[in-house]
Amino acid sequence: MTETSAEQTTTRTSWAPMVGLFLAQVLMSFNVAALPVSLGGMVQDFGVPPTTVSSAIVTYGLAVAALVMLGAKLGQRVGWVLIFRVVVAVFAVSALTMVLAPSVGWAIAAQALAGASAAIIVPSLVALIAENYHGSQQATAVGSLGSARAISGVSAFLIGGALGTFIGWRPVFLIVLALAVLVFLLSFRLRGDGPDRSVKIDVVAAILIGAAIVLLTLGFNNLNAWGVLLARPDAPFDILGLSPAPVFILLGLILGQAFFFWTRRRTRAGKVPLVSLSVLGSPRERAAVYAMFVVVALEAALNFTVPLYIQIVQGRTPLDTSLAMMPFNLTVFIVATLIVRFYSRFAPRTIGVFSFMLTTVALVWLAFVVTNNWETLPTILGLIVFGIGQGALVTLVFNVLVTAAPKKLAGDVGSVRGTTQNLASAVGTALAGALLVTILGLNVGQAVVDHKELPPSLVAQVDLDNVNFLSNDDLRTALERTDATPAQVDAAVAVNEEARLSALKLGLLILAGVSAIAIIPASRLPKYRPGEIPEPDNVR
Known part of the structure; x- marks a missing residue:
């Protein structure tokens, strides 16, 4: 297809199908953002510690990260449109389970179901955008996913906070249920290629990466409960007195390396891998993944820490939480939407390094100025500065991956994005809880x-x-x-x-150190602007 015909196709494409895809991203992000703001209500309702409730957040991220690569291949084999409808319906079932959950175990199971559904929704969004949109319209559609994620955080904290304060936390997930039903209805506007039965699923790779992510997440999530090194009484077992948490982390890293070894071997043999490692073929693309992991982990840590202090420590309402987090969430939404305007003026490397410098400065600032009153001007200023860096990074690193990969690998890019973001979210939440409780x-x-x-x-x-x-x-x-x-x-x-x-101040200072270290991978992002000739190692 020539550029002219491609542009003509682009101009004839309706935005109506994108509404459903946009709301699908809102659905997933709203569900995740609703969990922290419901923390206090769930703790009171179920009579469990906040760290137990945080397991629901971790479980969702764990399920997505463990299954998203498998989900990408299932989407290709079954057909993206059909499988998209099925898993959106399953997401609706998980939301209904949250509304009716009689115990925290049911809530955790519901989030596991939601995570398994999202594991297919995540790559399907990228694949369906690639099938429904082209050219500049495709770039706009991809960028809108970052805006959808940001606006979900704003709306979930505001709506969830109001409902949690005046009615209860359960009605928040009625909104998730309504969103799922709406996305299901809008999915009939989508078009896509039919099922490709020739796609083979690499079961060995799926088991390796799934087990690796489960072990990593369980290990990080239970460092505090089971012991950082020596086993505590709450540990399910011990290995010669050693806590299973670090053992799980070590085994997870080993299985992760085994996954990459197996995938490279399968690719050299001419067989179709679970995910094409060519989407991580250059140092710049790998740097984008590292940066994505850090920025999402930092966001998850902050979104867990602030509600923890406001609702549990200070005993205030979910609405107080939403108002305290509003400067951050609103800033992320605005910056994630507007940052694309700077892509023609500044290289991704420049934006990435500057953004991580902002998040580092903001976290150091918060560590020194934060008090038990989150409405002070210095605290609000710190949250806004952190939100500027966060919003720029979330959109930037995803665009680097999408623009670097050919359209046929859209599903693989989506699965890499899903694995990275949700593993980072789970690890960020788990480490925040373990870190703060340990320091406390x-x-x-x-x-x-x-x-x-x-x-x-x-x-x-x-x-x-x-x-x-x-x-x-x-x-x-x-x-x-x-x-x-x-x-x-x-x-x-x-x-x-x-x-x-x-504990809060020291925890923020440690997060600032992590943010500062992330400047290193950010300095390896592409240094060319759109329309310029890329560096040799970025050319396929």
């Missing part, structure tokens, strides 16, 4: 030693040196069941307040 435990342990008002007998009664995050009111309630004096109660509450804030 160390802080409380040291503070208990320093406060002579707290005798060992009282510490043993409330188990202060084996803490999780709890509000001052909850701590006072626990102390009422002991023989603590009013002075000792006040001392214990003071220890709790100081330790929590210190």
Whole structure:
């Protein structure tokens, strides 16, 4: 097809099919964003610690990351349009399960089902855009996915916060259910190639990558509960006294390397791999994946940390959470939408490095200025600056991958994106919880030693040196069941307040260090602008 005919085709293509694809991205992102803002309500409703509720967030990301490469091949074999409709219907079932969930186990199972569905929706979005749109219209469609993800965060925190405060957390997932039904109806406007029965699914590779991601996620998610090195009492088993968490992480890394070895071997033999590694063929594309992993992990960590402190520590409402996060989420949405205007003026490398510098500065700033009041001007300023860097990066790194790969590998690009983003989200949430609880435990342990008002007998009664995050009111309630004096109660509450804030500040500082390290892969992003000749190692 010539450029003229391609452009004519582009101008004749209706945007109506894109509405359904846009809302499909909104569906997935709204579901994920609704979980943190529902944290307090789920903790109260199910009577479990916040770290247990966070398992639902982790489970969703785990399921997507573990199954998305398999989902991409299933989409090619069954047909993208048909399988898209099926999994959107399954997503609706998962939303209904969340609404009716009688326990946290049901909520976790519902998110596993949603994640398995999203594992096919994620690559199908890229593949269906490639089949329905071409030229500049395709670039606009791809860019809209980043905007959809950002606007979902804004709407989920605002709507979810209001509903969670005045009605409850369950109606939030009625919105997810309504979105799924709407996307299903709009899917009949899509067109796509029929099933390709010649596509073979590499079962060995699917097992290797799935097992690797499950082990990595379980290992990171349970570092605190099972032990960073030595096994704790809550660990399901131990290996000569060693915690299974680091063992799982090590095995996950080994299986991940085995997946790449197997895939390269299969490609050299002329067989179709589970995912084409050519989408990661240059250092610039690999740098985009590394940058994507870090930026999504940082976002997930912040989206878990802020609701944790506002709803659990401060005992405030979900609406308070949504208002506190509004500067960040609104900034991400605006920047993710407008950043494409700068692509013709600045190279991806320049935008990437500058954006990671912004997120690093913002996290360092927050570590020093954050207090128990999230509405202070310095805190809002830090969240806005972090949102600018975050919004630019989310759209940038995805566009680098899409524009570098040929259209026939659109499904593979989608699966790489899905694996990276959802593994990063799961790991970011898990590490944030483990990091904060570990720091809190160390802080409380040291503070208990320093406060002579707290005798060992009282510490043993409330188990202060084996803490999780709890509000001052909850701590006072626990102390009422002991023989603590009013002075000792006040001392214990003071220890709790100081330790929590210190854990938050140190946690933000560690995240800033991770952001600073990410400048290295960002410096390897493409340095050419659209229309310029790319570097030799980026030419296929």
